[in-house]
Structures are given as C-alpha cells and as structure tokens.
Amino acid sequence: xxxxEVSTGKRQSLLILVALAVAAVIGLGLWLAWKPAPDQxxxxxxxxxxxxxxxVTGRLAQIHVEEGQMVKAxxxxxxxxxxxxxxxxxxxxxxxxxxxxxxxxxxxxxxxTEIAAAEAQWRRAAAAADLxxxxxxxxxxxxxxxxxAGQKRDEARTNMVAAEQAARAARAQYDTAREGARRExxxxxxxxxxxxRGAAAEVAVALAETAxxxxxxGEVGRRLAQPxxxxxxxxxxxxxxxxxxxxVTLTIREDQLKGMVLGSELTGTIPALEGTSARFxxxxxxxxGDYATWRATRQxxxxxxxGFEVRLAPVQPIKGxxxxxxxxFDWPQ
Numbered sequence: 001x002x003x004x005e006v007s008t009g010k011r012q013s014l015l016i017l018v019a020l021a022v023a024a025v026i027g028l029g030l031w032l033a034w035k036p037a038p039d040q041x042x043x044x045x046x047x048x049x050x051x052x053x054x055x056v057t058g059r060l061a062q063i064h065v066e067e068g069q070m071v072k073a074x075x076x077x078x079x080x081x082x083x084x085x086x087x088x089x090x091x092x093x094x095x096x097x098x099x100x101x102x103x104x105x106x107x108x109x110x111x112x113t114e115i116a117a118a119e120a121q122w123r124r125a126a127a128a129a130d131l132x133x134x135x136x137x138x139x140x141x142x143x144x145x146x147x148x149a150g151q152k153r154d155e156a157r158t159n160m161v162a163a164e165q166a167a168r169a170a171r172a173q174y175d176t177a178r179e180g181a182r183r184e185x186x187x188x189x190x191x192x193x194x195x196x197r198g199a200a201a202e203v204a205v206a207l208a209e210t211a212x213x214x215x216x217x218g219e220v221g222r223r224l225a226q227p228x229x230x231x232x233x234x235x236x237x238x239x240x241x242x243x244x245x246x247x248v249t250l251t252i253r254e255d256q257l258k259g260m261v262l263g264s265e266l267t268g269t270i271p272a273l274e275g276t277s278a279r280f281x282x283x284x285x286x287x288x289g290d291y292a293t294w295r296a297t298r299q300x301x302x303x304x305x306x307g308f309e310v311r312l313a314p315v316q317p318i319k320g321x322x323x324x325x326x327x328x329f330d331w332p333q
Contacts, residue, residue: 041329043248051236055209058082071214078212092200099196118174125170132163218242248327250310268327280312
C-alpha cells in the first residue's frame, strides 16, 4: 500500500470519528431535552400596592419623601396648594358668624332698651285710651242734655274705640318683646347655624386633605406627579407598596391541583436570594381568567384544562424578599 493510500485511509477514519462524536452530542442533547423531569412551578412575588391620592384639586406644592423610602402609616407624603379651599374657608367662616348671631339673637330675645321702649308705647297708648273714654263719657252726658249735637258724641265714641285698640296693640308688642322670639323661630335660627357649621366642617376636611398622608406602612414606589403640576381629586400622586406582607402568585392547571388545598404548605426556592429555600402556605385559590387559561388536552377529543390562581404566603418572614422575584416549586412535593 502506498503512502498516499495510507494518508487517505487515516483521513477517512478521522472523519468517521468526528461524525460519530457529533452524532453522540446531538443524541445526548435530545435525550436531555426529552428526559422526564419533575413538574416545576414558577411563581412571582407580589404585594399590595396602594394608590396615594388627595380628595381635593390643586397644585402639588411639595413631595416630602423619596422613591424607595420606607414610610409609616399616617406619615406626611405630599402637600397640595388649594387657593379655592382657603377662599371657601373665609366665606364659610363669615356665614357661620352671621348664622350664630341670628341664633343668639333669637335665643336672647329683645334687648332691655327695646323692652322699655315697647312698655312706654303701651303706657302712652293706654293713657290715650283712658282720656278718650273719659272724653266720650262727658260728650255723651252733654248730648243727652241737648247741649252738644249727636255728631259730636259719635266722634267721641269712635276716638275712644280707636284709642282702646291702639292700646291693645301696644300691649301685644310689649308682651312680644318680653317673651322674645317664638320657639319655632329659635329652632329655625339654630338649624341655620348648624347648617353653616356643617359647611365649615366640610371645608375644614377639604383643607386637611391638602396634606396627603400614607394610607399604610410600606415602601414609596413610583411618582406619578411632580411639584408644580396640577392634580385632580382622586388622581394618584404616588404608590405605596406593602412590602412587609408579600405573597407568591402561581397559575396552575387543574390537573396539577391534586393535594393542593387552602392551608397546605409547599417548599419553594428563591433564585434571587442565592437559592434560599422557604416554606409557603396556600392562602387563596380561584379560577384564573378564561381567555388565557383554557387549553385543550387533545386536538380532537378530551376536555379543556382550566387554570387556577393560587397565592401562597411565607410561613416565616423572609429577609430580602421583594415583589417581582421568582419562586420555584417542585410539584408534586
């Protein structure tokens, strides 16, 4: 055999070995890809996110916290400037003062000087009525004697009656001044005062809402408005996330739910925390949305598989666990 033939045989043998090696690698890859593995469920850490907003419309004057800052419930987060609310406060304050003055006047009644004036008018009218009566008696006697005409007697009688009625009216005004306002008038005046006080309380609440406070303890999230911008009533200024109470959300097929019930515990691994393992307890189970959870088990027959949303809370607090992290569960456990 020549030297060229030997060289050609070696090259062919090398090609065969390389081909066998490539085939072995491909076969190993396919085997690993199709190798049966235990079911693994991946969940996402979530937490309650609260929208922080004001009940009044105004201009955002100042934000007192930074994104990512931990805050306590009731802590001041932002201040809103509302000139309309301040103007309303001045207006309502004047209305309250006027209504309370009317109520006080109705309750107190007439002043002493007004009562004295009414009494003087009554006594003056009573004296005039006495004089008119005496005058009529004289004229009546003279008319009976034929000294004066009957016309004069009629005029004297009319003056007497008018004077007596004027005296009665003056006495009624005097009694009214002494008694003060009627009970119904006093109640109406007090009701108007209470209505004005209610309006003032409403304005005070609106002014208190210009100081936006944390609804719960948590971590300040994204800002949705900046100082100087106008914000409407109910418009969220920022988010506060309750990171102290996280949970893990899983979406599981119904054929994987065997053995999983409320209160059951699972062990999960948290890749973001260097593979830390922790126990989680099932606290919530409900069907997930139909549009994304129905899947046919077969193309031509069988039944559709429904997806379920399952929430699990850590049995013990996990340091460093934050919303957005993944948690892996081997299922069944």
